[in-house]
């Protein structure tokens with residue numbers, strides 16, 4: 001009789017361990033199979049844009065941070081392009097890879113319509129699309145120029161390390177960031193602040209709820225928060241950026 005409890009205990013222990021192992025294996029597998037994967041550069045404001053949309057829709061995802069330079073070898077065969085963000089849905093019946101943050105917005109709205117990123121009023125949606133495209137193609141690029149120029153000059157103290165300055169200089173060379181191109185970008189940003197200034201007095205850029213325009217603006221202008229001139233001149237912009245990050249459950253960028 002003394003012997004039996006030991007056997008039972010040992011059997012129970014073994015079955016307990018097996019069940020823990022099975023659960024762990026199941027969870028591990030389901031994470032790998034179920035979660036979407038976002039290929040990104042951790043500091044890219046275009047990748048932030050995709051993360052805000054995923055967060056807004058509360059879609060579980062994982063990120064893979066690619067190494068700039070080597071990213072081409074992973075991305076080119078997948079999408080034919082070299083830019084991040086790229087979303088891999090990793091689900092049966094879904095596309096293998098979606099490149100470009102605007103395409104990612106569209107895909108996410110088809111995959112999980114609620115809450116929608118698109119506005120139901122067609123005129124407002126056209127306006128939101130135009131703003132999103134302009135923010136993407138013109139303003140996001142201007143932000144990049146002004147931000148990296150600042151980080152290499154007045155803002156060097158933010159991270160003067162050799163590795164950080166090396167990355168900043170590679171980016172400056174890659175995109176042709178020179179004093180002349182930065183001056184043009186600064187003008188474009190001043191113009192953008194005028195276009196977006198109505199945001200100061202209304203919760204959303206277009207319509208009566210969050211749209212692709214708000215998310216694009218919050219992500220693509222967020223690097224300017226580190227630059228005192230923008231922070232001091234446009235405090236309303238950074239209040240909006242903070243609010244949208246909260247709604248989308250995305251941590252704010254440093255600064």
Ligand SMILES: N[C@@H](CCC(=O)N[C@@H](CS)C(=O)NCC(=O)O)C(=O)O
Pocket residue numbers: 041044045046047082083084085099100101102136
């Ligand atoms: N319009 C694209 C722009 C993306 C973009 O410019 N990504 C940059 C990082 S911020 C990139 O991947 N650059 C690397 C390259 O061009 O090879 C989008 O919205 O996804």
